[in-house]
Amino acid sequence: MFAAVLVLSVLASVDARADVxxxxxxxALGAADRQSLEKAVATDRAAHPAAFRAVEDVRASVKGLDxxxxxxxxxxxxxxxxxxxxxLLPMLALLALEAAREDAVPSARRALRVGLxxxxxxxxxxxxxxxxxxxxxxxxxxxHVAAAAARALGRLGSTSSVATLxxxxxxxxxxxxxxxxxxxxxxxxxxxxxxRALSTDAVDDVRLAAVRGLGAVGNAQAWKTSGxxxxxxxxxxxxxxxxxxxxxxxxxxxxxxxSAEGILLVDDPGTPALIEAAKAGADDQTVTALTALTERFxxxxxR
Amino acid sequence: MSLVxxxxxxxxxxxxxxxxxxxxxxxxxxxxxxxxxSVADQAAGGGGAxxxxxxxxxxxxxxxxxxxxxxxxxxxxxxxxxxxxxETWDRAHGAIFxxxxxxxxxxxxxxxxxxxxxxxxxxxxxxxxxxxVVNGAxxxxxxxxxxxxAWPNAPDDATGRVTLTAADQKRARLFxxxxxxxEHLPSDAPISALELRAGVELALEGRDIIRDxxxxxxxxxxxxxxxxxxRDGGPVTFGTDTVRLRLAPVISHHHLEPTVKAFVxxxxxxxxxxxxxxxxxxxxxxxxPEGVEAIETDDIWTQDFFETAYMSRPAKGGPHVVRVALRSxxxxxxxxxLPLRSAGRVAFSAFRTKDFAGVQQFDPAADPxxxxxxxxxxxxxxPPYEHAGVxxxxxxxxxxxxxxxxxxxxxxxxxxAQVVQAxxxxxTSWLLVGHVxxxxxxxxxxxxxxxxxxxxxxxxxxxMLEAARDQGHGEAPMFTGKHWPTNxxxxxxxxxxxxxxxxxxxxATSAAVAISIDEQLAIVQAEVGLTxxxxxxxPFLHQSVDDLAVxxxxxxxxxxxxxxxxxxxxKPFGPVIDGEDIFERxxxxxxxxxxxxxxxxxDWSLYHVNDGEVHCGTNAIRQTSGAxxxxxxx
Numbered sequence: 001m002f003a004a005v006l007v008l009s010v011l012a013s014v015d016a017r018a019d020v021x022x023x024x025x026x027x028a029l030g031a032a033d034r035q036s037l038e039k040a041v042a043t044d045r046a047a048h049p050a051a052f053r054a055v056e057d058v059r060a061s062v063k064g065l066d067x068x069x070x071x072x073x074x075x076x077x078x079x080x081x082x083x084x085x086x087x088l089l090p091m092l093a094l095l096a097l098e099a100a101r102e103d104a105v106p107s108a109r110r111a112l113r114v115g116l117x118x119x120x121x122x123x124x125x126x127x128x129x130x131x132x133x134x135x136x137x138x139x140x141x142x143x144h145v146a147a148a149a150a151r152a153l154g155r156l157g158s159t160s161s162v163a164t165l166x167x168x169x170x171x172x173x174x175x176x177x178x179x180x181x182x183x184x185x186x187x188x189x190x191x192x193x194x195x196r197a198l199s200t201d202a203v204d205d206v207r208l209a210a211v212r213g214l215g216a217v218g219n220a221q222a223w224k225t226s227g228x229x230x231x232x233x234x235x236x237x238x239x240x241x242x243x244x245x246x247x248x249x250x251x252x253x254x255x256x257x258x259s260a261e262g263i264l265l266v267d268d269p270g271t272p273a274l275i276e277a278a279k280a281g282a283d284d285q286t287v288t289a290l291t292a293l294t295e296r297f298x299x300x301x302x303r
Numbered sequence: 304m305s306l307v308x309x310x311x312x313x314x315x316x317x318x319x320x321x322x323x324x325x326x327x328x329x330x331x332x333x334x335x336x337x338x339x340x341s342v343a344d345q346a347a348g349g350g351g352a353x354x355x356x357x358x359x360x361x362x363x364x365x366x367x368x369x370x371x372x373x374x375x376x377x378x379x380x381x382x383x384x385x386x387x388x389x390e391t392w393d394r395a396h397g398a399i400f401x402x403x404x405x406x407x408x409x410x411x412x413x414x415x416x417x418x419x420x421x422x423x424x425x426x427x428x429x430x431x432x433x434x435x436v437v438n439g440a441x442x443x444x445x446x447x448x449x450x451x452x453a454w455p456n457a458p459d460d461a462t463g464r465v466t467l468t469a470a471d472q473k474r475a476r477l478f479x480x481x482x483x484x485x486e487h488l489p490s491d492a493p494i495s496a497l498e499l500r501a502g503v504e505l506a507l508e509g510r511d512i513i514r515d516x517x518x519x520x521x522x523x524x525x526x527x528x529x530x531x532x533x534r535d536g537g538p539v540t541f542g543t544d545t546v547r548l549r550l551a552p553v554i555s556h557h558h559l560e561p562t563v564k565a566f567v568x569x570x571x572x573x574x575x576x577x578x579x580x581x582x583x584x585x586x587x588x589x590x591x592p593e594g595v596e597a598i599e600t601d602d603i604w605t606q607d608f609f610e611t612a613y614m615s616r617p618a619k620g621g622p623h624v625v626r627v628a629l630r631s632x633x634x635x636x637x638x639x640x641l642p643l644r645s646a647g648r649v650a651f652s653a654f655r656t657k658d659f660a661g662v663q664q665f666d667p668a669a670d671p672x673x674x675x676x677x678x679x680x681x682x683x684x685x686p687p688y689e690h691a692g693v694x695x696x697x698x699x700x701x702x703x704x705x706x707x708x709x710x711x712x713x714x715x716x717x718x719x720a721q722v723v724q725a726x727x728x729x730x731t732s733w734l735l736v737g738h739v740x741x742x743x744x745x746x747x748x749x750x751x752x753x754x755x756x757x758x759x760x761x762x763x764x765x766x767m768l769e770a771a772r773d774q775g776h777g778e779a780p781m782f783t784g785k786h787w788p789t790n791x792x793x794x795x796x797x798x799x800x801x802x803x804x805x806x807x808x809x810x811a812t813s814a815a816v817a818i819s820i821d822e823q824l825a826i827v828q829a830e831v832g833l834t835x836x837x838x839x840x841x842p843f844l845h846q847s848v849d850d851l852a853v854x855x856x857x858x859x860x861x862x863x864x865x866x867x868x869x870x871x872x873x874k875p876f877g878p879v880i881d882g883e884d885i886f887e888r889x890x891x892x893x894x895x896x897x898x899x900x901x902x903x904x905x906d907w908s909l910y911h912v913n914d915g916e917v918h919c920g921t922n923a924i925r926q927t928s929g930a931x932x933x934x935x936x937x
Contacts, residue, residue, distance in 0.1 A: 077847075078787070114849050219815070222810055301821040
């Protein structure tokens, strides 16, 4: 009897692990999406086994990277990015279909999860959308993973990305924080309005993340890279600049500093006029700060 | 020397009619020299008429404790400079003593009798000040000399005492020379009349450096008192003298001090050995006097686990210098007995020896999420400068620290407590690793200031690549021949200029980094008064990990400045156009104008892929230019 219970519990735990990817459970994907992914992975594994070995190779090195890490997190993302587009399906398989093969310390687990999400997000491949939507929606105990998932989804820049992140922005504080990070990477005009709303959030961390997000969503150098669809560039950067100047006027530290940084990052040509207009009705201290901002904008270190 | 009490004692002893020579009134009074028998005579039983030896007439008391108040390296009884205002201390005068925490006889063990490593606490606790003896002739040089002037006529019942407050007894220890050797003199221990008559040689050691200026500012007072019994048997004080001394601070090196020896970790593998060889060649070309020494450790980040410094006191023939290795406060949580980063033990196991001290300071409860900032790659020193009427003659410590992301506060307090290099803090919280050496360095130049700041400029890097692309070189590769290593092998890292410029995340991150570096620069410029032509911009891009920045290309600013004319930088593996790496050409051009030759070291596989560069993987001891007159920096 005892042996039967033991066998059943072992089988149950195996089943539990089989339902869990590194970042999300299989159940987090809709049935159709899961089947579609499983089929694509199986096909790709047969066609490109080297890519799967390569991703597994990086995964196997995470423990050592974590133990010898120099910064706050082992840099797994760049290693996965270097594998190129062939690594997409192996990485999606790890994210959503395959359990971690061994227990890892929390920092190593975080490094792998964040690294996978960053590398998948960097590819900006629509095939990743279902997994990234599920990853962004999932409840993550680790805020770093939640933010990385949201950022990865944001990088897709799709209508679905915007909708998912907008819905997250209406959720609890953890989801709103992740949403702010994700919307900053989602370079669409619609992101600005949501970020603007989050920039008045009652929770300081969310508020400040949204201010950072406004700078990121309008990042002029990001928009200028070829491959970016630039139809919404002018509108996004203009709206972001407007929001950031308003926040600069209204905000205290550190919101004001983050706003200034965002204004430089967005580098919208209309910014000097916005700053001048903001001086009207402002108190002397704010006018002085706005004048300094104008000088700083003129010598923008991003140009 | 206090004369008032001496005169009072004379009156009590001899009645009111006593002249300053103590022999009674009247012009025909013999002089003291004529009537006071010598110590030898007293010892022989002679000294007075009538055969029976009599106590010499005391004469005016001489209660005079002297130190090297004028900082000429000697204690002279015939030099008023060693007496005037000795009870005060300022940048112009006052005696200095050293924390005697080196190990002149190499007696401190790093392992127990069972061969296990001693605890981190025990490791740091052992030094020449941890016992009650002077550890050999070399140890005497580490002690501050003091002298008690001879009072040849000290009465038999005269007893001298040199006292420290209870608090100061924990900070310093006195020694007295007896029978030719220095022995411990506890506070308030008696000094005999015989000794007082001959004069006394003393020495003072500091038991530790200044750790927290809120608890102790480094100054202490020695009070020398001579007591005796009056003719009617009651106690009397012949005199009191006080001397104030200050502990020498720990001074960190800046880059205007040429490298004496460089250090690099030897982790044993081929990549490490190749790098060591390349560094040795660069050091030789730079004329580094003692070359490169390998530290046997798996911890490849040699810059991170210790910082070199020094302390000094005036001595005859030039300052007496004791070098210091400051162990990093990295908490690796190994065990309760060994909580610190183990490679940092070299501060004691390898460096602590004659005239080289090891120091550690850490808070076991420090926030582990901020631990990266405790690596000493986040500890640099701005060279000396003067701005807004304030001279920083020894320069200033530069560290990454903001209220929300800061290094160990007790280590920071220790640095603050040294006073002479007031730390300047910049924000490095946006960096994955978080060290100031990732974005800034300093080189000597023939300019009025004497040096220039090297600072990372990601925008310059982007513009260089854009220009190359616009000239038709978009397909030129970067990182040629380099790989990302993994467990089973490696993956090529090569990308083209166009691919880099198309990388949204690298472009976005590099723009954000440009703004963050600009903010760092604004702080340094405001504090130092640097002008734009005193800044050398070093181009390399950044990438993001967990929304934090790390060098995407080998960060050329993160090199080791080996001598006035040689800088060893990470090889950038940039695009080669017209036979030249455009990034190498940029740095060679910038530093070449200053007469500085650049050697590029391949640090890709050993350091760059692991989020560090040449500077992170090396360390140095340098010339001690500030030893001679550090007090002028106060």
